[in-house]
Amino acid sequence: MNTCTAAKTEINAILFDMDNTLFDFAAAKIVSCGKICEFLGKGTDWDLMRYFLNSGLGYENHANIEKFMKDNGIYNEADYETAVCIYESVKLNSLVLYDNVIPTLEKIRAAGIKTAIITDAESSQAKKRLTKTNLAQYFDCAVSPDISGARKPEPPTFLCALEKLGTAAGVSMVVGDSLRREIEPANKLGMTSVYAKYGDWMKIPAKDVIPDYTIENFGELAGILSLE
Known part of the structure; x- marks a missing residue:
């Protein structure tokens, strides 16, 4: 299995939040x-x-x-x-991709890293947004509440995505803009967590939640994964 080395561990799969992580929803x-x-x-x-x-x-x-x-x-x-x-x-x-999303996803896919969307949008809505932004091709699967039976931050969405990708939490990463809904559950499940601070427009304090990495631009993921 292809892997890339991050500072914390080897990563072979990444679970991405969609809204306000990939585009400005x-x-x-x-x-x-x-x-x-x-x-x-x-x-x-x-x-x-x-x-x-x-x-x-x-x-x-x-x-x-x-x-x-x-x-x-x-x-x-x-x-x-x-x-x-x-x-x-x-x-x-009106959806607009954040800077460096497509070039970074292309690097991730070229490295053989599996990718999934984890979202609280229903499947039909997620499909429309991913199609409109030309992002669907970069993901192996998308997990919504109508698939997992739960909403973030509950574990089923994350676990369902891991199962679909055929991988484990310890070698997987979560990228999201919400400390409570993505970063905290990722930490609890033993996944590498990346806080997409640029997309956290509500900025709800969560001082007890510490991400492994914080990025101000989507393109910084390439550096974390040693893909640059």
Whole structure:
């Protein structure tokens, strides 16, 4: 099996978070919220974005749009359906890869390292985003809650990805932008953890979670893996 040497151990597989690790999903989501508000003639991008963040309905649930409209006294089914279409299309078309993602993934694949996506997006959504950004070809598999039966930071998503790749935690790496949802479970499972700090737009403190590596640019992975 091909391996590359990192400072901590030999790595033969990498599990990547998707949103805000490979591309700026938060920015795309905010743009889509703004376009909805323009269509409805009510509120701002962040007025609607706060519903997705704080309503408790779920970060990707269209019910957030419905609640926003009802709370503002502007709900009707036709406009709601249009708003949902705007949300999905603008969000997808606004995805922008972070710098050095494709060149670095090409180096990783050329080195024979197996790769997987671990995401809380449903499989259908993950497939659309990976296809739109031309990233699907760089991954052996993608594990979503509808596949693993759980959401991060619970272990099943990570363990399912390891099983699909045919590898073990001790020789695998996790790369993600969330200290609680990716780095902490990676540490607990004995995996090498890489905190993609550049994508952590919420910056929720987690002083007790210490990643093995912290990167400010996706391209720094090549150095960690001695691929440069």
